Amino acid sequence: MIKVRSILDKVLAGLCALLLAFMTILATYQVITRYVFKNPSTMSEDLLSFSFVWVSLLGTALVFGQKEHMRLSIIPDKLKGAGGLALSIFTELLIMVIAVIVFLVGGKDFVGVGAIQVSPTLNITLDWIYVILPISGILIIVYNLLNIIQAIQKHNGSGKEEFQ
Numbered sequence: 622m623i624k625v626r627s628i629l630d631k632v633l634a635g636l637c638a639l640l641l642a643f644m645t646i647l648a649t650y651q652v653i654t655r656y657v658f659k660n661p662s663t664m665s666e667d668l669l670s671f672s673f674v675w676v677s678l679l680g681t682a683l684v685f686g687q688k689e690h691m692r693l694s695i696i697p698d699k700l701k702g703a704g705g706l707a708l709s710i711f712t713e714l715l716i717m718v719i720a721v722i723v724f725l726v727g728g729k730d731f732v733g734v735g736a737i738q739v740s741p742t743l744n745i746t747l748d749w750i751y752v753i754l755p756i757s758g759i760l761i762i763v764y765n766l767l768n769i770i771q772a773i774q775k776h777n778g779s780g781k782e783e784f785q
Contacts, residue, residue: 622774626686626767633683633760640676644669664742671750678757685716686764706776710769717765724758 647665655661684690731754735747 622767622770626764626771629760629763630683630686633679633686637676637680637683640672640679644672644676647672667740667742674750675753678753679760682757682760682764685761686767688768703776706772709772713765713769713772717762720758720761720765724754724761728752728754728758 647669651662651665651669654665728751731751732748735749735751738747739745740747740750
């Protein structure tokens with residue numbers, strides 16, 4: 622379980638780092654073409670926008686996996702034992718339901734609509750851009766399941782690492 626999480630964390634962090642590096646290079650290119658050559662690149666604007674969406678959603682999945690998202694910890698800090706476990710599982714299940722509805726169901730609809738839309742500057746169908754919604758939804762759900770298993774293991778005393 623720990624190995625799966627570690628591999629997933631490294632892959633997502635690496636993808637986010639690559640996308641951020643790509644966006645930095647692309648933004649530099651865009652500034653140079655706009656201000657030095659007085660001929661702005663519309664293609665780089667679209668690529669930057671799409672890359673930003675991808676890095677944001679992949680980063681969201683990573684943050685959920687590391688349990689570093691914004692949360693109120695007043696009640697969870699006071700609950701220990703079975704109550705804390707129940708609240709932790711409930712929270713993960715609630716996030717999972719939202720991920721299914723928003724990212725998987727809604728994302729599937731977006732991908733369907735994107736299949737008939739074409740980016741004029743990149744000349745690709747937008748389903749290639751929108752596919753990140755269900756992908757990030759699946760990643761969030763996988764992390765939710767890992768978090769639930771880890772919470773149960775910790776509660777039963779077989780967890781090998783600290784759990785928040």
